[in-house]
Amino acid sequence: EVQLVESGGGLVLPGGSLRLSCAASGFTFSSYWMHWVRQAPGKGLVWVSRINNDGSSTIYTDSVKGRFTISRDNAKNTLYLQMNSLRAEDTAVYYCAGEKDAFEIWGQGTVVTVSS
Amino acid sequence: QAGLTQPPSVSKDLRQTATLTCTGNSNNVGNQGAAWLQQLQGHPPKLLSYRKNNRPSGISERFSASRSGNTASLTITGLQPEDEADYYCSAWDTSLSAWVFGGGTKLTVL
Numbered sequence: 022e023v024q025l026v027e028s029g030g031g032l033v034l035p036g037g038s039l040r041l042s043c044a045a046s047g048f049t050f051s052s053y054w055m056h057w058v059r060q061a062p063g064k065g066l067v068w069v070s071r072i073n074n075d076g077s078s079t080i081y082t083d084s085v086k087g088r089f090t091i092s093r094d095n096a097k098n099t100l101y102l103q104m105n106s107l108r109a110e111d112t113a114v115y116y117c118a119g120e121k122d123a124f125e126i127w128g129q130g131t132v133v134t135v136s137s
Numbered sequence: 138q139a140g141l142t143q144p145p146s147v148s149k150d151l152r153q154t155a156t157l158t159c160t161g162n163s164n165n166v167g168n169q170g171a172a173w174l175q176q177l178q179g180h181p182p183k184l185l186s187y188r189k190n191n192r193p194s195g196i197s198e199r200f201s202a203s204r205s206g207n208t209a210s211l212t213i214t215g216l217q218p219e220d221e222a223d224y225y226c227s228a229w230d231t232s233l234s235a236w237v238f239g240g241g242t243k244l245t246v247l
Binding site for chain 2: 067080081122129
């Protein structure tokens, strides 16, 4: 079964850090470019970051540049998102998604809440 | 970063046809077309189509996508109760070097 499973979400204070993980199974992880997409409560989807299949290229949406870092370990079939200097507006469900041509594979999401 | 424009809501009767629109510009929708995703309440998104009306395996032929200039469309024929969901378009923006999403359209099947 093709599957992405996110973990690492939780409640964090403003200015704090979290590291999200996304474990892949059932498909050739190293062949897919991978994304993080987030969705604030009651709001729409917002693309956050993308990494190419071998990890040599990364891009970010402007609002997280310099604060978030996307990475992957193809040997462990795992995608990561290191989030630093978190703000209240980063509160959202964070989804990882796999791309061959578009966002073909999605995880169930992990909830990140930034609040004091 | 600028997003794509979708109408917030569309309502159609059971078994009728709904056409959802997504307007961008020549750097995104007008360049490589758009992908369409469906999100049922409480679930992650699911890809319905990408680029030139390519449907992933298992997606019903009732869903078809098209593009005219900078506007992409998703047509859903024979509306069923299970089609009631939020629909998002997305496209790669060559100017921003980023993916952009529309704000989503909530489809209500009456």
